[in-house]
Amino acid sequence: MKIRVGLGFDVHRLVEGRELWLGGIRIEHSLGLLGHSDADVLIHALCDALLGAANMRDIGYHFPDTAGEYKNIDSKILLRETMALIRDKGFQVANADITVCAERPKLNPHVPAMKKCLAEVMGVDEEDISIKATTTEKLGFTGREEGISAYAVVLLQK
Numbered sequence: 001m002k003i004r005v006g007l008g009f010d011v012h013r014l015v016e017g018r019e020l021w022l023g024g025i026r027i028e029h030s031l032g033l034l035g036h037s038d039a040d041v042l043i044h045a046l047c048d049a050l051l052g053a054a055n056m057r058d059i060g061y062h063f064p065d066t067a068g069e070y071k072n073i074d075s076k077i078l079l080r081e082t083m084a085l086i087r088d089k090g091f092q093v094a095n096a097d098i099t100v101c102a103e104r105p106k107l108n109p110h111v112p113a114m115k116k117c118l119a120e121v122m123g124v125d126e127e128d129i130s131i132k133a134t135t136t137e138k139l140g141f142t143g144r145e146e147g148i149s150a151y152a153v154v155l156l157q158k
Helices: 041-053 075-088 108-122
Strands: 003-015 020-022 025-027 092-101 129-134 147-157
Touching: 003 041, 025 108, 041 075, 041 092, 041 108, 041 147, 075 092, 075 108, 092 108, 108 129
Parallel strands: 092 129
Antiparallel strands: 003 147, 020 025, 092 147
16 A cells, blocks of 8 residues: 655635635634635645645645636635646545634534534545644734635545
């Protein structure tokens, strides 16, 4: 068996007038993330980790923000297409570990729904996905509530 590890990172600015999407679910908040797509930083970091582990470059390469077809796209579609790409190379997900950094809103109550959503989109067991939420103790852009970031690590097996 061959195993591969991938690391992904993403960040988006918080702005008024946008919905907040994280882990494929809509979360009620006064601000949303700015981006070409729905700006779901969690899914974007996960896609980068998956693509990196499969040695397939990054999300921007496969789904460029200059392409009109990805304008305001639901990031679950990007994740589904990413899963198809890695499966075409013979890989399957062993596990994913994701950390989201945000001061507000509190994300822990939403983790079970995010895990359920991601597992369905990816075609894996919920037990294979770990999602953690943290703050930066009011430090940096996250602490000032200017943006949200996410880190993802995945293990693929072939």
